[in-house]
Amino acid sequence: MAIDFELTAEQKKLKYDVREFAQEVVKPCAERGDRETDPQKAFQAMKPAFEEAYKIGLPTSFLPEKYGGGGASNVDLLIAAEELCAVDPGFPTIVLVNGLALMPLTWFGSEAQRERWIGQATSTTTNDYLGGWVVSERGGTANFDHPSPTAGIQVTADHDKKNGVYRINGEKHWPCNAGGWDLQGADTNLCIVRTDRNAGGKSALSALLVDRGTPGVSYEVIDKIGHRTCQNVTMTFTDVEVPEENAVAVGDGDLLISRNFTWSGPVASIAAIGVARGAYEFTLNWAKTFTGGGSKPIINYQGVGNLLAEIAGKIEAARCMAWKSAAYMDKYDSEGQALGGMSKTFCGDLMQSVVFDCMRVVGVNAVDRKFPMEKFYRESVIFPLYDAGNLAMQRRRAWGVMASDEFSVDTFVDSDPITYTKDMEGYGVLADVG
Incomplete structure (x- = not known):
């Protein structure tokens, strides 16, 4: 093998x-x-x-x-x-x-x-x-591929062909890195925009590279409970002019979104595993030294030992899934939309249970800020919510692939390729349409 x-x-x-x-x-x-x-x-x-x-x-x-x-x-x-x-x-x-x-x-x-x-x-x-990745909006981004022009991405970029520019207006909410170190902008921001006001998300979206110093852009930093060391902002565009040579994937911004979150899926998976491993490492050392007022370290007690064994097994299983999805991305140049989505949601959800179980082992000391467990807990709540969200784009993308006649239960077992197409988009955006 x-x-x-x-x-x-x-x-x-x-x-x-x-x-x-x-x-x-x-x-x-x-x-x-x-x-x-x-x-x-x-x-x-x-x-x-x-x-x-x-x-x-x-x-x-x-x-x-x-x-x-x-x-x-x-x-x-x-x-x-x-x-x-x-x-x-x-x-x-x-x-x-x-x-x-x-x-x-x-x-x-x-x-x-x-x-x-x-x-x-x-x-x-x-x-x-x-570099900044600018896609999310205050009204939500999960339905970016919705067939209605009034749903999904609403930041507009009108093409002024006479002057050779796109003119951007609207507000993005949650983009990371976008404000730059000095809130004057990242060196460049890749922004998903609506370039066709009359079409649905499968043909209306494009990406524009907005360089640092471009007039008409402002930033307001969002204050978060976790991931405090990275920056998220509200980014406002007021008649922002971008040269047309800065346009990428015109009309195919939907496919760019899906492939980008596919590439990041295994990374978000291993990020969750990293936090879980950090919590587990501290907890294991704690259990080997803390007696809880007893005569021997708590790892010697069945309840603690069984729970630590389960924690370790979950981390190993999640890491294997993350590695598998990354290896698949290497083989097919990040065309692994379903596997990437499944990996991200599985690892992110599992990680929360691991961190909470670690806190159960440490006990009330887990909420003492002189120990790292409270930070692991704050960080853990972010993973099911960021990077396309576990209840939104990540699972919908997997759903669309699985609904295709090209998919079988052996696709990923056999490491076979499957091309992601626009026909696989749109699942779940309408309540009565699969």
């Missing part, structure tokens, strides 16, 4: 190198950032760690070598991401969103666009390049 879960020597080195980086560089910044009451200052606290990460290539590791990136596989990315997330999941989210801003150019962009924007990220000398 071709199945092999053994890490190569290079992958083991990557794992322990990133673990050391996470402990020595990321952790001190994250501890300062998480304590900040000002959400923008919490984000800014991570800039020194981000700059150090840039020096070793982490924020561009997944970009193609042809344009100066590291060319890392999705599996390698997951190995690194787990180590970072076990310390702080907000920081690797900053790194991931650089990918959500730029990876779509490898699938939908022109050669000129790839050379320009990916090249900017990989050739920067300041080591602080940020």
